[in-house]
Amino acid sequence: MIRPIAISLSPNTGIDDVLAALKIIFSPLSWTHGSAVEKVENWFNRRFKAKISVSFNSGRSALLAILSAAGIGPGDEVIVQAFTCVAVPDPVVWSGAKPIYADIDDSLNIDPYLLEQYITSKTKAIVVQHTFGIPANIVEIKKIAQKHKLILIEDCAHSLGATIENREVGTFADAAFFSFGRDKVISSIFGGMAVINKHSKIDSIKLKHYQMKLPNPSIFWIFQQLLHPLVFFIVLPIYNIYIGKILLYLFQRLHLLSFPVYSCEKKAKKPSVFPAKYPNALARLLLIQLPKLEKFNNHRKEIAYYYFSSLKEVKGLILPQKTSGAIYLRFNIFINKASDLLTYAKREGILLGNWYHHIIDPYGVSMEAIGFREGKYSKAKLAARESVNLPTYQAMSINQADKVIELIKQYGNKSVGK
Template sequence: MIELMPISRQFRLLKDDILAEISDTIEQGQYILGPKVKKLESRFSEQTGAKHAVAVANGTDALVLTLDACGIGPGDEVITTPYSFFATAEAVSRLGATPVFVDIDRSWNLDPERIEAAITARTKAILPVHLFGQPAALDDIQSIADRRGLLVVEDACQAFGASYRGKSIGSIGHAGCFSFFPSKNLGTLGDGGIVVTSDPELAGRLRRLRQHGSAERYYHDAIGYNSRLDELHAAILLVLLNKVEAWMKKRRAIAKTYDERLRPLKPVLEVPATEEGRLHAYNLYCITSPKRDSIREALSKNNVQSGVYYPRPLHLQQAYTSLGYAVGDFPVAERLSREALALPMGPLLTDQEQELVIAVLQDFAEKGGAK
C-alpha cells in the first residue's frame, strides 16, 4: 500500500537520534517547560524571523490562546475561511466570538476581494489559513486589516516552511499559529503547537495563559489554560528540525513532478494553482476533478491511498447551523469539497511510488475518466 502520508518512515529513519534525545531528557529530570522547550522556541523564532515563540500543547490551543491573548471574546467577529479543518473556526467559537466566513480564491485561501464586504462594527480580526501549505494573499489581507484597524492572526498549522514574498509564514501577521501534529511538515509523536509573534506584550500574555494565567507559581493574573508543550515532544522536534530543510526540498520536488506529469490530464483532473511570490510548503498535494470519487476508487484498486480534504465546508457543518448559512453561499469552497483529492505526499515517498500514482491517473484519464 502506498500511504497518503508515509509519516512512520520519517520517525523510523530518525529513531536512534530520537531515542537518544528522549534518554537525555529523562536524565535531565525536567519534563515540563524545561531547556528543550526553550531551545525549540529559540530555534523556531530564528526559523520564522519572529522575535518570540511560545510553545503550547497543540495547534488548536495555539489558535485559541492567541485569539484570547488578542482580546477576542463574546460579541466579537473574526473573518475566516469556510474551507479548512474545523479547528480554525472552532477556536473562534470557543472564546464566545463568531466566525464570519468569506469564500476562497484560486489558491484555495481566503479571497481578499471578498473580505471588506464582510467587515462589521463587531469585526476584530482576520484569520487566514495557509491551506495545505500555500500562503494566503497576505499583502492584500494585511492592507485591509491596517486600513480597518483589525488584527491578522495567521493559521499556519499546515504551512511550516512556507514563505510569502521572502518572509516566513507566521511572521507577517500579528501572530502565527503552528501545529506539530504528526502529519505536519514538522510533527512530533503526538500533539504539539507553537505561536510566533514579534509583539513582546502578546508573547508575555501567551506565556501566562498557557500556564493557568500565571507568571509566578501559585500567583494568577488571569483565567488561563493548561497548555504546555511536553519536554519530550520538544526533544523529538529538535531532532526533526535538523532534517526539515532537506525534506522541504524533497516535498517541492515531488510536487513539481506531479505538476509536470499531471497537468496534461486536464480536463479530467487539474493540478493545484500556485501563485507568484508564494513558496508552497506542500503539506498536502491536492488535485481537483468532477470525477474525484471515481479517481479515488481507481487509486484504491491499485493500493494507493488518497484523502478527501474537506468533505463538508465549515459553513455547512451541523455545529454552525445557527449562523444561518446555506448551500450556495460559498460556491468555490463547496466545489472543492466535492472535487479536491489529496495524493500521496511526503519527503520519503519513493520515485517508484510516485510513478505508480501517476500511472494510475494517466490510465484513468486515457480511458476518458470512467463513470
C-alpha cells in the same frame, strides 16, 4: 522502512524518530521536565525574529491563546475561511467569539477581493490560512486588515518554511501559529507554536502568562503520542497485508493512539486536553524533526514539480497554483468524482488524501455548533467536492510518484470509457 504509498500514516516519521520515541518512553521523568521546550521556542523566535514564541500542545491551543491575549471573546467576530478543518473555527467558538466564514480563491485561501463583505462592526480579527503550504494573498489581506484596524493572524499549520518573495509566511501579520500534528510539515504527533511579531498589537506578556498557567497534558496522553511513531513503524510494512490494518484498528480501539480530532470537537466542544503546555517529551521529538525541515520541504517541492510536469496534459484535472514559495504539504488536484478516485486508489493499495471533503472537515461536524450558515461559498464548495490530495512526504520516491500519476491516468481513461 518499507511503506505503502499512504498520505496520512505518520508521513514524517523516520527511523531516528522511532528510536528517539523509544528512548523517551523509557525516561518518563523527562516527559514534562527538561530544556527541549525552550529550545524549540528559541528556534522559532530566531527564525521569525519574533517578539515572543510560545509553545502549546497543539495548533488549536496556540490559536486559542492568541485570541485570549488579543482580548477577543464574547460579542466579537473572527473571520476564518470556509474549506478548513474544524480545529480552526473551534478555538474561536471556545474563546466565546463567533467565527465568520469567508470564501476562497484559486490558492484555496481567503479571497481578498471578497473579504470586505464579511466585515462588520463586531469583527476583531482575520485568520489567514496558507492551505496545503501555498501562501495566501497576505499582502492584499493585510491592507484590508489595516484599513479596518483588525488583528491579523496567520495560520501556518500547513506552511512552515513557505515564502512570499523570499519572506517567510508567519512574519506578515500580528501573530502566527504553527502545528506539529502528525500530518503537518514537521511532527511531534501533537504540538503547536504561537509567534507574536515585533510590531504586533497583541500583548506578548499576556500570551506567556496564559501558557504558564496551563497544566501539562496527562501522562497517558503523552504516552499515546510517544507510542504513535512506534506503532506505525510496526504497522506500515504490513499495512497492505491485512494484519497491519487490523493491528492499527486494535491500537485505536484500545485508545493507545489518539485521533487528530476528538469527537466532541465536531460539536464545537472543547476536549479537556486543550489547551495545555507543550510537554518536554514531544518537544524532544520535534528537535529531531527541526533540522530536517529544509530537506522535507525541498523534497515536497521536487515531487510537486514532478506532478506538475507529468499531469499537465491529463484531461479533466485542475492542478494547484504554481508558486515558487509554496511547499506543497499536499499536492491538491481538482477532479470530478473525487471520492470515486479515492476509492479506486485504495483498492489499488494507494491511500490518497481527502483534505477537505467537507466545507468544514471532517465528516460529522455540526454546522450549527460551529456557526456555519449556508451561503454562496462557490469556490469552497467546489474545492470540498473535487479535491484529492496527492502525497509529497519525505519517503515518497519518484517511482512512487509515477505510480500515483499512472493511477490517475488509468482512472481518467476508465471514467472517459464509461
